[in-house]
Amino acid sequence: MLQLVLHYDGTGFSGWQRQPDRRTVQGVLESALERLCSAPTAALGSGRTDAGVHARGQAVGVRVPERWTGASLRRALNAVLPDDVWVASAHAMRDEFHARYSATSRRYSYYVGTDESAASPFRRRTEWNVGRPIDAGALHDAAGLLVGEHCFRGFAVRGTAPAEDDHRCIIRDAVWRERAGATGLMFEIEANRFLHHMVRFLVGTMMDVATGRRPATELSALLTAATNDDVSAPAPAHGLFLDRVSYPDALYLSQA
DSSP: OEEEEEEEOGGGSSOSSOBTTBOOHHHHHHHHHHHHHTSOOOEEESSOOOTTOEEEEEEEEEOOOTTOOHHHHHHHHHHHSOTTEEEEEEEEEOTTOOTTTTOOEEEEEEEEEOSGGGGSTTTTTTSEEOOSOOOHHHHHHHHHHHSEEEEOGGGSOTTSSOTTOOOEEEEEEEEEEEOGGGOEEEEEEEESOOOTTHHHHHHHHHHHHHTTSSOTHHHHHHTTOSSSTTOOOOOOGGGEEEEEEEOOGGGEEEEO
């Protein structure tokens, strides 16, 4: 069993999950694996990313013939994968490793451009150019409200979790940071789990607070809401990155 850690530019993909007649990260990776292994080979991701979302830490579990080591498979995949996907590392894992269910936390970041050059074609596919004055202090205060265990039903796409799911997530870190060169802001968040569109709903709502479109008290109310009726529109997908997926050290055998 190997864990592959992927970087990808989500611009040209219809998300992670394989889909008929659409270009997806899973589809591209499994095609490359089939070419190298001479047989269909499943690639199980740690979770789905939506169309346009990027990654520099997507974890993928694969079972390949024993002739492949992590180092040799990484080199071979990077030789045949398209330019918008790259295998950053490969780890030999214990047989009980599962890319999704073994994860202990996931970390995302979201980029907001605040200067004029955020409209540049070299930045606008990886940043949200808000185009309005932003109260950075309000963002910092809002992020602080998220830390801890809460029900995030108010920040999730309705009907995408099982009916019996309590929608509770434990947020271990949530912070807005100023980026170098005064080019904008970055939101970082780490949790034991995330719901569908959760980070984008959080960013969209926090930005509405920070631009004066809604009061900060409504963010607190959404953390106890029974539905997502009052959540802000989700932030655009192209500003979001999956940065890291963490697993217990005991599951690792080696890395390359």
